[in-house]
Amino acid sequence: xxxxxxxxxxxxxxxxxxxxxxxxxxxxxxxxxxxxxxxxxxxxxxxxxxxxxxxxxxxxxxxxxxxxxxxxxxxxxxxxxxxxxxxxxxxxxxxxxxxxxxxxxxxxxxxxxxxxxxxxxxxxxxxxxxxxxxxxxxxxxxxxxxxxxxxxxxxxxxxxxxxxxxxxxxxxxxxxxxxxxxxxxxxxxxxxxxxxxxxxxxxxxxxxxxxxxxxxxxxxxxxxxxxxxxxxxxxxxxxxxxxxxxxxxxxxxxxxxxxxxxxxxxxxxxxxxxxxxxxxxxxxxxxxxxxxxxxxxxxxxxxxxxxxxxxxxxxxxxxxxxxxxxxxxxxxxxxxxxxxxxxxxxxxxxxxxxxxxxxxxxxxxxxxxxxxxxxxxxxxxxxxxxxxxxxxxxxxxxxxxxxxxxxxxxxxxxxxxxxxxxxxxxxxxxxxxxxx
Amino acid sequence: xxxxxxxxxxxxxxxxxxxxxxxxxxxxxxxxxxxxxxxxxxxxxxxxxxxxxxxxxxxxxxxxxxxxxxxxxxxxxxxxxxxxxxxxxxxxxxxxxxxxxxxxxxxxxxxxxxxxxxxxxxxxxxxxxxxxxxxxxxxxxxxxxxxxxxxxxxxxxxxxxxxxxxxxxxxxxxxxxxxxxxxxxxxxxxxxxxxxxxxxxxxxxxxxxxxxxxxxxxxxxxxxxxxxxxxxxxxxxxxxxxxxxxxxxxxxxxxxxxxxxxxxxxxxxxxxxxxxxxxxxxxxxxxxxxxxxxxxxxxxxxxxxxxxxxxxxxxxxxxxxxxxxxxxxxxxxxxxxxxxxxxxxxxxxxxxxxxxxxxxxxxxxxxxxxxxxxxxxxxxxxxxxxxxxxxxxxxxxxxxxxxxxxxxxxxxxxxxxxxxxxxxxxxxxxxxxxxx
Numbered sequence: 001x002x003x004x005x006x007x008x009x010x011x012x013x014x015x016x017x018x019x020x021x022x023x024x025x026x027x028x029x030x031x032x033x034x035x036x037x038x039x040x041x042x043x044x045x046x047x048x049x050x051x052x053x054x055x056x057x058x059x060x061x062x063x064x065x066x067x068x069x070x071x072x073x074x075x076x077x078x079x080x081x082x083x084x085x086x087x088x089x090x091x092x093x094x095x096x097x098x099x100x101x102x103x104x105x106x107x108x109x110x111x112x113x114x115x116x117x118x119x120x121x122x123x124x125x126x127x128x129x130x131x132x133x134x135x136x137x138x139x140x141x142x143x144x145x146x147x148x149x150x151x152x153x154x155x156x157x158x159x160x161x162x163x164x165x166x167x168x169x170x171x172x173x174x175x176x177x178x179x180x181x182x183x184x185x186x187x188x189x190x191x192x193x194x195x196x197x198x199x200x201x202x203x204x205x206x207x208x209x210x211x212x213x214x215x216x217x218x219x220x221x222x223x224x225x226x227x228x229x230x231x232x233x234x235x236x237x238x239x240x241x242x243x244x245x246x247x248x249x250x251x252x253x254x255x256x257x258x259x260x261x262x263x264x265x266x267x268x269x270x271x272x273x274x275x276x277x278x279x280x281x282x283x284x285x286x287x288x289x290x291x292x293x294x295x296x297x298x299x300x301x302x303x304x305x306x307x308x309x310x311x312x313x314x315x316x317x318x319x320x321x322x323x324x325x326x327x328x329x330x331x332x333x334x335x336x337x338x339x340x341x342x343x344x345x346x347x348x349x350x351x352x353x354x355x356x357x358x359x360x361x362x363x364x365x366x367x368x369x370x371x372x373x374x375x376x377x378x379x380x381x382x383x384x385x386x387x388x389x390x391x392x393x394x395x396x397x398x399x400x401x402x403x404x405x406x407x408x409x410x411x412x413x414x415x416x417x418x419x420x421x422x423x424x425x426x427x428x429x430x431x432x433x434x435x436x
Numbered sequence: 437x438x439x440x441x442x443x444x445x446x447x448x449x450x451x452x453x454x455x456x457x458x459x460x461x462x463x464x465x466x467x468x469x470x471x472x473x474x475x476x477x478x479x480x481x482x483x484x485x486x487x488x489x490x491x492x493x494x495x496x497x498x499x500x501x502x503x504x505x506x507x508x509x510x511x512x513x514x515x516x517x518x519x520x521x522x523x524x525x526x527x528x529x530x531x532x533x534x535x536x537x538x539x540x541x542x543x544x545x546x547x548x549x550x551x552x553x554x555x556x557x558x559x560x561x562x563x564x565x566x567x568x569x570x571x572x573x574x575x576x577x578x579x580x581x582x583x584x585x586x587x588x589x590x591x592x593x594x595x596x597x598x599x600x601x602x603x604x605x606x607x608x609x610x611x612x613x614x615x616x617x618x619x620x621x622x623x624x625x626x627x628x629x630x631x632x633x634x635x636x637x638x639x640x641x642x643x644x645x646x647x648x649x650x651x652x653x654x655x656x657x658x659x660x661x662x663x664x665x666x667x668x669x670x671x672x673x674x675x676x677x678x679x680x681x682x683x684x685x686x687x688x689x690x691x692x693x694x695x696x697x698x699x700x701x702x703x704x705x706x707x708x709x710x711x712x713x714x715x716x717x718x719x720x721x722x723x724x725x726x727x728x729x730x731x732x733x734x735x736x737x738x739x740x741x742x743x744x745x746x747x748x749x750x751x752x753x754x755x756x757x758x759x760x761x762x763x764x765x766x767x768x769x770x771x772x773x774x775x776x777x778x779x780x781x782x783x784x785x786x787x788x789x790x791x792x793x794x795x796x797x798x799x800x801x802x803x804x805x806x807x808x809x810x811x812x813x814x815x816x817x818x819x820x821x822x823x824x825x826x827x828x829x830x831x832x833x834x835x836x837x838x839x840x841x842x843x844x845x846x847x848x849x850x851x852x853x854x855x856x857x858x859x860x861x862x863x864x865x866x867x868x869x870x871x872x
Contacts, residue, residue: 209540
């Protein structure tokens with residue numbers, strides 16, 4: 001079981017060299033290095049019905065005023081406000097109904113003195129009218145009604161262009177297409193939308209200890225949870241990964257797979273093989289590919305050995321193989337890169353503060369503690385989702401956020417306010433707010 | 437254009453009767469009435485690869501301990517801690533490496549005094565060993581190394597079962613299947629998962645004024661934005677709606693469509709036709725169907741005329757036709773009902789507090805102001821997303837949250853803390869925290 005030294009890569013010496021060369025950088029620096037290397041993905045035009053969840057590659061302009069005409073806010077009667085002057089409980093004013101319009105219809109009736117047109121919510125006001133009397137404010141009979149108060153000009157009227165003027169930028173390029181954006185696109189008749197293509201992301205996991213999910217456990221082995229997990233993390237961003245399989249800890253097959261994936265994909269994610277062990281080949285693979293290593297050590301727990309490299313074809317994310325490390329590495333590094341690739345202008349994890357519910361010890365590195373962030377009657381609270389070690393799989397399952405605990409501090413006490421990063425939201429922050 | 441009075445339903449009288457009968461209730465009461473009528477959807481068993489985003493219909497139990505064996509946290513050497521006693525800078529202790537194991541392999545080597553086994557992160561500790569010496573803490577040559585500090589029992593060892601014990605409930609029934617839950621399911625070999633079926637939701641929009649998205653505008657007409665918008669809101673919950681089309685304001689076709697939809701679907705959503713206008717047929721349709729109207733007026737803006745009814749087949753959501761009313765009505769009422777239907781134990785919109793960035797006026801009803809909720813270096817801030825009227829479509833496009841402004845208050849000033857409901861998150865709150 002001893003190593004054969006005949007490969008061109010001396011593992012023992014290689015590992016030691018890597019240990020010596022690893023200069024940890026802050027998470028902020030690491031993210032910044034990645035973001036500088038992001039290339040934008042090509043644009044495509046898709047039907048509106050498929051656009052939800054994508055990112056706008058063009059601003060949405062108001063093609064016309066919204067509303068496109070003066071419209072009634074309520075069901076009632078369109079009148080000339082001047083005719084209502086002086087109406088009061090003791091001196092009601094009577095109106096005759098000369099026409100009725102539903103939403104979508106227009107009335108060409110000409111309003112004379114004390115004439116009214118029955119109008120529905122959303123309908124266009126007849127030319128001469130400038131106010132709407134709510135149905136509830138009248139005493140009505142078949143073709144007439146009385147009012148007991150006066151109405152001001154434009155009362156209960158939604159003015160042409162008050163929501164948006166023709167030519168206004170309604171939604172900026174780089175926005176996520178939420179249901180509300182869909183509503184605006186529909187309003188302006190956008191049957192098709194320009195969006196960034198979905199990135200092609202290759203995913204492979206390394207580790208001779210990994211069994212398929214359907215395989216019974218064997219001594220020393222564990223099931224591959226990173227593959228399905230990262231797949232789900234990618235899906236949450238709308239990306240269906242190109243699954244490249246589980247690789248044994250073998251430098252040759254690693255090299256060939258990663259090299260091919262880098263050619264075929266916009267980004268490649270690997271898990272495992274980035275540590276300093278004898279079977280951690282990824283650093284050597286990246287080197288052999290001629291990839292530029294952006295960093296191979298980050299001042300963070302878990303995931304300090306996360307290694308990110310870059311070739312002309314795109315980014316290579318070497319996530320650490322422990323489930324929590326892999327999970328955190330994805331959310332901190334892969335997520336913003338992919339979102340920036342598709343042009344999102346809010347690619348960073350959403351940031352908040354919350355009240356800590358238990359004492360937490362600090363570490364020399366910044367900790368990203370998988371946590372439960374929860375509404376309470378007094379605001380948001382946050383507490384660790386469980387066992388806080390890099391190989392904990394239960395904590396990532398229960399958590400919906402990370403508590404960020406800066407390195408080298410005294411730790412935090414229950415009741416203190418801590419920084420929190422939220423998971424599971426499409427759109428995040430415009431900036432990275434964590435300072436280390 | 438006057439109404440023909442020969443239909444069996446006298447509209448003018450009908451409308452007046454409805455006005456008189458509408459007793460507004462609070463949002464909290466309205467939600468509570470709906471939630472009492474929710475029937476759980478049937479269960480299905482799906483492959484793990486399709487489970488992301490669904491809701492667990494069974495708890496996830498630890499099928500075995502996690503980790504399943506004592507494993508090394510680091511790359512290094514497995515030793516007997518007793519052999520390290522007394523090691524120090526001035527008196528290093530030397531060890532001989534008698535075997536090497538990679539993750540996934542096991543070593544059967546028997547450790548004698550000052551013997552060690554080279555071990556990788558994640559690998560099972562050899563029987564006799566009880567500590568791991570980190571590679572970085574050694575001075576190594578080919579088959580031996582020295583240490584300059586002692587190691588305690590179980591140092592750098594991840595203990596069998598420390599993350600989870602066999603039989604533990606790891607994830608509760610009713611949890612949303614996040615990427616972290618996927619990791620746990622994979623860890624325990626769940627190739628298939630029990631989840632609630634996706635509900636069948638019928639969607640139809642009413643309004644003679646509505647044009648299809650692809651149609652040029654005509655006088656008095658607007659494009660149907662509610663159909664695409666509510667479709668996207670449903671998709672955000674993982675539900676592909678059954679699209680039943682745009683209906684003219686005609687009681688007969690409304691009745692037939694809604695009646696059929698109620699039979700075929702677990703829930704039916706309509707937009708428009710719930711107000712008090714002559715063409716607002718939905719209340720009459722619900723009555724004719726023999727549906728129990730849970731409420732037809734809510735103390736909220738926008739969307740006060742939202743009407744929810746119930747038949748033996750399921751819930752009928754009559755959302756108001758204005759885009760903002762429809763949007764808010766969906767998030768407040770439809771969303772929790774659908775999530776409860778599929779068994780989610782966190783069906784309510786996530787609640788938070790944030791610092792208001794501009795003055796806001798109160799109304800007699802509780803306002804749900806479409807707002808932008810944003811990270812800032814000092815925590816989260818919130819401000820209105822734009823024009824705050826029920827027919828505003830731009831505000832729903834820009835917003836990612838609702839500011840909740842209780843009715844009958846003085847209003848709020850810039851800098852004050854306000855209640856916020858967050859949009860776009862799968863999993864919400866266990867409770868509804870807004871009190872009115």
